[in-house]
Amino acid sequence: MSEIREMLGGVSRQRASVIANQRNFPEPIAVLAMGKVWRKSDVEKCIKQHRPASLAD
Incomplete structure (x- = not known):
């Protein structure tokens, strides 16, 4: 969950x-x-689709 928090912009x-x-x-x-435990690529895809402003470059 910690990594997901970071991926969502903290x-x-x-x-x-x-x-x-x-x-x-x-x-x-x-x-x-x-x-x-989630697959990183699955989470990234979901964030990109549903919360694009959250993705850090």
Whole structure:
């Protein structure tokens, strides 16, 4: 989730969690004891499509 927060432009942990739980966010590829794991390319694609202003160059 920390990396996703950074990819979203430094949003709060709570906001990143809300975004990650939306229907249009990709499904995690694994759920571990430490939390959910997403493929970076899937998250980047989703952010580019739904939140383009959040992507850092």
